Amino acid sequence: AQSVTQLDSHVSVSEGTPVLLRCNYSSSYSPSLFWYVQHPNKGLQLLLKYTSAATLVKGINGFEAEFKKSETSFHLTKPSAHMSDAAEYFCVVSDRVGGFKTIFGAGTRLFVKA
């Protein structure tokens, strides 16, 4: 069965320092993996996606994520945090085994301190 675990419910960083948001997944097939961001009072927006091509995926706003099959991880990183990065981030797994399923992680709230 599919599942997604976001290992941290909250992450706090200082502006200009690196960001690491952790995500582990389980899937019985070759999944698609996504990161979405939700800013306060705004809709969900796709940051990046992995679809079995390159394992290092670059997204918008300087974010990237690396698919590591051996570790079943898809951690989101950014070299230098900006105040505007403060938001809720969701890791998502999607596959079609047993019917189409999209599973969202519980989310990680990122705080950025000046």
Add this chain to the structure above:
Amino acid sequence: GAGVSQSPSNKVTEKGKDVELRCDPISGHTALYWYRQSLGQGLEFLIYFQGNSAPDKSGLPSDRFSAERTGGSVSTLTIQRTQQEDSAVYLCASSLDDGRGYNEQFFGPGTRLTVL
């Protein structure tokens, strides 16, 4: 072009009443999804429509929940005999489905449902 739209943006209802939530997907998107986001929680998958195929209803939490998609476009999520635990933001998304779930989902702004 227009994004995914949902109406109403807010709905307050009394326990036991029925509610209908509407979603207008992006034109040409064959896949449509409904999710529920409770306060402080992640998104809970409810139902998925793809073209003319039978919908995947596996995420609907009870038989009080149902959804339709007419003409492959507009969708309505209906909750009968609402309960307080149904209070949440209901999100709709659409995508160009390539049959593998690889495509980006575009989300609407959501409908905030409050059951008193």
